[in-house]
Amino acid sequence: MTDFTGLRALVTGGASGIGLATARLLAARGAEVAVLDLEPSGARPPLRGYRADVGDAPSVRAAVAAAAADLGGLDILVNNAGIGAQGTVEDNDDAEWHRVLDVNVVGMVRVARAALPHLRRSGHAAIVNTCSIAATAGLPRRALYSATKGAVYSLTLAMAADHLHEGIRVNCVNPGTADTPWVGRLLDAADDPAAERAALAARQPSGRLVTADEVAGAVAYLAGPLSGATTGTSLAVDGGMQGLRPRPEPR
Template sequence: MSDFDGLRALVTGGASGIGRATAELLAERGAQVAVLDLDPSSVTKPLLAFRADVTDDASVREAVAAAVAELGGLDVLVNNAGIGAQGTVEDNDDEEWRRVFDVNVLGMVRTARAALPHLRDSRHAAIVNTCSIAATAGLPQRALYSATKGAVYSLTLAMAADHVREGIRVNCVNPGTVDTPWIGHLLDAAPDPATERTALQARQPTGRLVTAAEVAGAIAYLAGPLSGATTGTSLAVDGGMQGLRLRPAGR
């Protein structure tokens, strides 16, 4: 496919996982792509790499300005940078709550704020935020993470309303459990990694984890000009976890 020919895209958290898969897919489909990441050392051509800390407004503004200058403009922003958190509402102190919100929510705010002046000059402007199934379904031991993703979901809707008349579409993807390095770290830290992986797989009706490439495909759909009538939408990529209620196997 070449639906992104001539378009310029920026992907935060693009050095690994969902962000890397998205950046590579957009490039394959014709876009010029810049990656913003805290550690972009693994990023190789044709992707452009820029270091940015999404918790630092000056760092974000500098990196966005440099990326846009190199790209010659901006059409697509993928707000993907984020971190995880485990535990009930009792298990994380105030500092950890502030830290995760600073990355997962304010990081998107800072990047969008820096990108919007450039997106307004595009005829195909789109923002896609990486949200989560945790925004719409109650998951155990994910209170802090879920709260940040609930905020991202609401932020997406508000941004879509704010910018639709400027010709800027804003949507989000809601992945289920994705087989990324972060999930790998969680499994490694579990008392029984094999049992924990089986449990994560079992809660998705497809019986397996989502792949980063599958989420990237959904992001590319929402970001591309072929979805020009789609804004204010959340697209679940969760193996049916949000909407399906299956009987137990064998019944």
């Protein structure tokens, strides 16, 4: 497929996991792709890497400006950078709440703010935010993380309304538990990594973790020019976790 030929995309957190899978897919389908990351070395050619911290506004402005200049503009923004958190409302102090909210929510705002002047000049402008099943389902010991993703979900709808008249579509993708380096680190820290992996897989009706490539495919759908009538939408990629309640198979 070459449906992204001639389009310029920017992917945050694009040097690993879902971001890297998305950047590679967009490039394979014809886009020129810039990656923003704290450590962009994982984004190898044809991807263009730019060092940026979404928690720091000057860093974001400089990186987005450099990427847009090198690409000759921007058509697509994939707001993917984020960090995790575990625990109930009692387990994280105020500083941690501010830190994770700043990266996961305000970080998206910083990048979108810097990218919007470039997107307004595009005939195929699209923003895709990486949200989570945590925005729509109550998950144990994910209070802080869920709060940030609930904010991302609402932010996506508000942005879609605000920028509709400018021809900029805004959607989000809601992955379930994905088999990414971040989840791998969580599993490594568990008392019984194998049992924890099995539990995470079992809570998704498909019985397995989501792959980064599957999430990337959903992002590409939402970002692509063939989805011109799709805005203000959340697309679940969660093995049925959001909406399905399957009956146990008889033994």
